[in-house]
Every structure is written in structure tokens, then in C-alpha cells.
Amino acid sequence: MITFDGVGHRFGDRTVLRGIDLDLRERFVGVVGANGSGKSTLARCVNGLVRPTSGRVVVDGLDVGRQTARVRRRVGFVFPDPAAQIVMPTPAEDVAFSLRRAGLSRSQTTARVEETLERFGLAGHADHPAGLLSSGQRQLLALASILVTEPDVLVCDEPTTLLDLRHTRRVAALLHGLPQQVLMVTHDLELLGGLERVIVVDEGRVVADGDGPAGVATYRALMEADAC
Amino acid sequence: MLTSLYVPGHSWLHRAPVGGKVLGLLVATTLLLAWRDPAAPALGAVVVAAVHLGAGLGVRRLLAQVWALRWVVAVLAVLQWWAAGPREAVVVVGGLLVAILAAGVVTATTRIEAMMDAVVGALGPLRRVGVDPDRVALALGLTIRTVPALTGIAREVADARAARGMGRSPRALLVPLVVRAVRHADAVGDALVARGVDDGPGE
Numbered sequence: 001m002i003t004f005d006g007v008g009h010r011f012g013d014r015t016v017l018r019g020i021d022l023d024l025r026e027r028f029v030g031v032v033g034a035n036g037s038g039k040s041t042l043a044r045c046v047n048g049l050v051r052p053t054s055g056r057v058v059v060d061g062l063d064v065g066r067q068t069a070r071v072r073r074r075v076g077f078v079f080p081d082p083a084a085q086i087v088m089p090t091p092a093e094d095v096a097f098s099l100r101r102a103g104l105s106r107s108q109t110t111a112r113v114e115e116t117l118e119r120f121g122l123a124g125h126a127d128h129p130a131g132l133l134s135s136g137q138r139q140l141l142a143l144a145s146i147l148v149t150e151p152d153v154l155v156c157d158e159p160t161t162l163l164d165l166r167h168t169r170r171v172a173a174l175l176h177g178l179p180q181q182v183l184m185v186t187h188d189l190e191l192l193g194g195l196e197r198v199i200v201v202d203e204g205r206v207v208a209d210g211d212g213p214a215g216v217a218t219y220r221a222l223m224e225a226d227a228c
Numbered sequence: 229m230l231t232s233l234y235v236p237g238h239s240w241l242h243r244a245p246v247g248g249k250v251l252g253l254l255v256a257t258t259l260l261l262a263w264r265d266p267a268a269p270a271l272g273a274v275v276v277a278a279v280h281l282g283a284g285l286g287v288r289r290l291l292a293q294v295w296a297l298r299w300v301v302a303v304l305a306v307l308q309w310w311a312a313g314p315r316e317a318v319v320v321v322g323g324l325l326v327a328i329l330a331a332g333v334v335t336a337t338t339r340i341e342a343m344m345d346a347v348v349g350a351l352g353p354l355r356r357v358g359v360d361p362d363r364v365a366l367a368l369g370l371t372i373r374t375v376p377a378l379t380g381i382a383r384e385v386a387d388a389r390a391a392r393g394m395g396r397s398p399r400a401l402l403v404p405l406v407v408r409a410v411r412h413a414d415a416v417g418d419a420l421v422a423r424g425v426d427d428g429p430g431e
Contacts, residue, residue, distance in 0.1 A: 084412055085416070087373060093369060129376060146423070
């Protein structure tokens with residue numbers, strides 16, 4: 001469960017979030033909004049990458065501002081650009097990197113890595129240079145490296161922005177099949193339509209909070225009103 | 229690319245333990261530098277060529293490596309000759325050339341993963357004085373990972389420059405390259421923080 005309690009944030013004298021109060025209990029929550037609306041900042045508050053200038057965020061009873069390290073161990077975070085979140089030269093090493101503190105033996109680590117790459121359809125690429133993977137495969141690897149640590153919550157900031165339709169659907173299906181609570185920021189209306197809860201952010205505020213179709217309708221109306 | 233220096237193979241040198249290869253390289257280069265006689269690089273060259281060929285790396289690769297070093301060798305040889313005489317030039321430049329070729333043989337027959345494991349293993353005893361071997365491995369891994377990432381950025385920036393019709397402007401290449409490299413570093417930093425790299429040991 002993720003709670004925003006009067007959260008506001010400023011970068012210098014630009015206010016990017018104001019008066020955010022949210023109680024997120026649903027298993028899959030979508031966040032949508034214009035470029036620069038503050039939705040990424042909102043997502044980054046959940047694991048302390050951004051520390052709000054006012055209010056607080058609580059994840060499963062842990063205060064993100066005070067118990068940041070414990071929160072980060074529970075919250076996995078997926079970024080828009082998979083190239084930047086793969087830190088090791090090959091998929092097998094990148095997944096193993098996530099397990100370095102799990103206290104596993106070398107053979108246990110190898111087994112977990114193999115099983116994880118298999119699950120994400122990357123078994124054939126275990127030892128290939130990560131730079132040679134397609135964007136879709138890289139995003140699957142980023143997900144694999146985060147989910148192998150079994151976090152309780154997964155925050156995804158535009159996880160499918162750089163992906164083709166096939167990989168977008170594959171990532172979406174994967175996210176829907178997870179036992180974890182997922183908070184996903186996206187512009188992909190197809191992904192939002194089926195969700196039970198969608199938050200619409202505009203100019204740093206929550207302007208709509210309802211089911212998927214309602215959220216998509218509000219977002220469309222907002223974008224089309226601005227276009228005139 | 230990541231594996232451009234590694235030459236896949238199954239020779240005795242490929243199968244030899246990494247620690248042994250690195251130690252051998254260390255001993256050989258030390259001897260080479262300590263024995264200040266033109267015989268040292270001559271003998272060294274014979275040994276390196278024999279090991280190179282023995283590991284199945286081929287004559288062509290050996291000659292290509294020497295050829296790649298031609299300018300360095302030429303400049304250093306002239307400088308050494310002028311500053312210390314012909315004998316010293318042969319000792320220093322010959323020694324350097326042999327040492328670089330020897331290091332090249334180790335690189336060509338050792339996978340990066342194996343090298344990283346060896347580094348982490350060797351640094352293990354230094355844990356007590358505050359060295360974190362995992363950090364060193366992370367730095368190595370990130371370095372190797374960053375080379376293709378930066379090459380990719382450079383290619384995109386060059387394409388963007390061409391698309392805007394500024395084919396020769398160095399500014400249109402360097403400014404966006406630096407800006408994007410810094411942004412990439414920022415994004416990698418965020419990803420590392422999100423993956424708990426700065427959390428310290430588990431609770």
C-alpha cells in the first residue's frame with residue numbers, strides 16, 4: 001500500500017507537485033498526464049529518488065523519507081530508458097548483480113539467474129553484450145534484474161515508451177501477471193483502459209482519480225482542450 | 229564492443245587460470261624492466277611471439293598489434309635515442325613493445341567475467357582495510373558497459389548533426405555529446421540508487 005500525505009515538491013522556484021493526497025491499495029494503479037505534469041516526480045517519490053519538499057510518502061507502513069534504504073529494498077523501480085539501468089556488461093551479470101547481497105552461493109546464484117532469464121525470454125542472450133539487445137529485450141532485462149530480488153512494490157516510469165507493440169504487450173502482460181503491487185506511469189492509453197484505478201495528473205495536481213475508462217476520458221479531454 | 233579484445237578459443241592459454249596468467253604477466257614485465265640489457269626485449273619478443281602463436285592467435289593478429297603501435301614506437305624511439313642513446317632506446321622501447329604485446333595476449337585469452345572474478349577474489353583480503361571488492365567489480369563492469377553506451381550516443385549525435393546539415397561543425401558534435409553523456413551518467417546513477425547500491429549491507 002502506498003500513501004501520499006499532503007505531498008508537494010518544488011525544483012527551485014518551479015512547483016511540480018502540490019497537495020497530493022492518495023491512498024493506493026489496488027494491485028495495479030496507472031498514472032497519466034501531460035509532459036511536465038509532475039507524474040514522473042510523483043513516481044520517484046515512492047522510492048525516495050525525489051524527496052518531497054512538503055508532506056510524506058508511506059509504503060507498506062514505512063516512511064520513505066526516514067526509512068529510505070528499507071523502502072528501496074521493497075520497491076523496485078523501472079525507468080523509461082532501459083539502456084541506462086543495465087549496469088553490467090551482460091544479462092547474466094546484470095541479474096547476478098541484483099543478487100549480490102542475497103547471501104546465495106555461487107551455484108545458487110547461477111541457478112536463479114538462469115531461471116530468471118528463462119522466465120523473461122532472455123535465456124539465449126545470457127552472455128551477449130547488453131548493448132546488442134533490442135530496446136524491448138533490454139527493458140525485459142531491466143525488469144528481470146529488478147524482479148529477481150522479489151520486491152513488494154514495482155514502480156514503472158513509462159516502461160514501454162521506447163518499445164514496439166509486441167514488446168509493449170509482452171511487458172504489460174508480465175506486469176499484469178505479477179503478485180506485486182504495480183504503480184505505472186504511462187502515456188499508452190491501451191494499457192490504461194483496462195485498469196481499475198487511474199490517476200490523472202495535471203500541473204502538479206491530481207485532477208481525476210477513477211477507473212481506467214474514466215481516467216483515459218479525462219486525459220483525452222485535457223489534451224484536446226489544450227490543443228485548441 | 230565488449231568482446232572485441234577477447235579471441236574465443238580453447239587453447240591451453242585460454243584454459244589456464246586467470247590468476248596464473250596475470251601473475252605470469254607481472255613477473256615477465258618486471259624482469260623485462262629490471263634486466264636493463266638489449267637482450268631482454270629480444271628474448272622477450274621471442275617468448276611473446278611463441279606464446280602468441282602457441283595459443284592459436286595467429287601471425288596476422290600479432291603483426292596487426294605491432295603495426296597498431298608503430299607511431300608510439302617511432303616517437304619514443306626517436307626521443308630515447310636523442311636523450312639516452314641507441315642502446316637505451318632499444319631497451320626502453322623494445323621492452324615497452326614486448327610488455328604491451330604480452331598484456332595483449334592475456335587480454336585475448338581471458339574473458340572479462342573471469343578477469344572480474346579474479347579481481348574480486350584477489351581483493352578479498354583487502355576487505356579488512358576497507359576495500360570493497362564488489363565496488364571494484366561494479367566499477368569495472370560499469371566501465372565496460374559504458375563504452376558501447378557512449379559509442380551509441382556518439383553515433384546518434386553524429387546522425388543528428390548530419391540530419392541538420394552541419395556535417396563538419398565540431399560544436400554540433402561535442403556539445404550534445406557531452407550533455408547526453410552527463411545525462412546518461414545521471415540516469416545510471418539513479419538506477420544504481422534505485423537498485424540499492426548505496427544502502428550498505430542488508431539489515
